[in-house]
Every structure is written in structure tokens, then in C-alpha cells.
Amino acid sequence: MRTGVDVQVIQQKIFLIRGQKVMLDRDLAELYGVETGALNQAVKRNKNRFPCDFMFQLTKAETQNWISQIVISNKEKMGLRKDPFAFTEHGILMLSSVLNSERAVQVNIAIMRAFVKLRKILSGHNALAKKLGQLERRMDEKDEEVQRIFDAIRRLMAEDEKPKGRIGFHA
Helix, strand or coil, rough: CCCCCCCCHHHCCCCEEECCCEEEHHHHHHHHHHCCCHHHHHHHHHHCCCCCCCCECCCCCHHHHHHHHCCCCCCCCCCCCCCCCECCCCHHHHHHHHCHHHHHHHHHHHHHHHHHHHHHHHHHHHHHHHHHEEEHCCCCCCCCHHHHHHHHHHHHHHHHCCCCCCCCCCC
16 A cells, blocks of 8 residues: 655755654645544554654754744744644654554655664764765875865765755745
């Protein structure tokens, strides 16, 4: 069964919050084809399955930061009466056991593939950074031109690691 869920669409819904890659309840509900309230109600009924390392609620400051990243001016229009819940990869896996539907299983498979793809991309950056460090140690530190090149490459790599916010209008 195809869900029609694109891994790239899912990757855009993965945020870095508190140093963890997470997805928010509203985005997960949209992917699963359920209301956000229904998703959160299912989680509350199974609270023992969702310890704090599986999910957490955003603080007011984190919510404001997230809203500013996705350029939304009126949180009432978004239906945000409460700060959203963030689900880690393990929390998302647990959701498939709470939401008993074929769509939930298929969406979870697509989400796990997106997390694996992100992990591979990030490990490639780490390998490149390690090789750059080794090469730099071999270079003569007095060569300022080469040092500036290394610094520029590091800045470019650091920019890539920042999470990309969603851009544009999303209904």
C-alpha cells in the first residue's frame, strides 16, 4: 500500500529542538490523516508508552521560535491553543502501536526512512570534517591562504547542519 508520502516532505517536517531531531504533533497528525487532538488523545491514553525521551511539550519560548522560523504571524489561525508536543524517533515508532491503522504503519515506515537518510547525510559531513582535520594538521600552519580555505569550508559545512525551516505558504 502506498501512502503517497514523500521522504523529502517528511524531512522538511523534522526539526532540531533541544539537540534532538523531532517531529511535531500537528505534522504527524497531518501525515497520519488524523486530527492533532485525536493523536494527542491517543498518546494521553497510553502515557506509559511515551517517556520524556520519546516525547516532550515545547516551552512557550520554543514555540515562539518555531513559529518565527516558519513565518506564521497568527497562532490562533494555525489552531495553536497549546504548545505542541515534539516526538523523537523512538516516540514516532511508538505511535504506530498506538494508532492502529494501516496508514499509520505505512507512514511510520516512510518516516523511519527519512530519519535514516538524514543520519547518512550527517555522517557524511562528519567524515568530511574528520578528513579535513587530518589534512589541516599535515599543512604548515604558517600558510595563511590555505588556513583561510579550511576556515571557509568549515563555515559552509556548519551552515548545512542548521535545520531548514519550512518556507512558503502551507495550508
